[in-house]
Amino acid sequence: xxxxxxxxxxxxxxxxxxxxxxxxxxxxxxxxxxxxxxxxxxxxxxxxxxx
Numbered sequence: 001x002x003x004x005x006x007x008x009x010x011x012x013x014x015x016x017x018x019x020x021x022x023x024x025x026x027x028x029x030x031x032x033x034x035x036x037x038x039x040x041x042x043x044x045x046x047x048x049x050x051x
Contacts, residue, residue: 033046033047
C-alpha cells in the first residue's frame with residue numbers, strides 16, 4: 001500500500017512540475033525572450049543585456 005501512495009505522490013509531483021514548466025515556457029515566449037528561428041546565442045545575448 002505504501003508503494004501505491006508513494007507512486008501517486010511521485011506522479012502528482014511530476015504533473016505539477018510539468019504544469020510549472022509549461023507556464024514558464026509560455027511566459028518566456030510571451031515576453032519575446034525566445035521565438036521561433038532565434039539562435040541560442042541571440043537569446044543568451046539578450047538575457048545578458050537585460051541582467
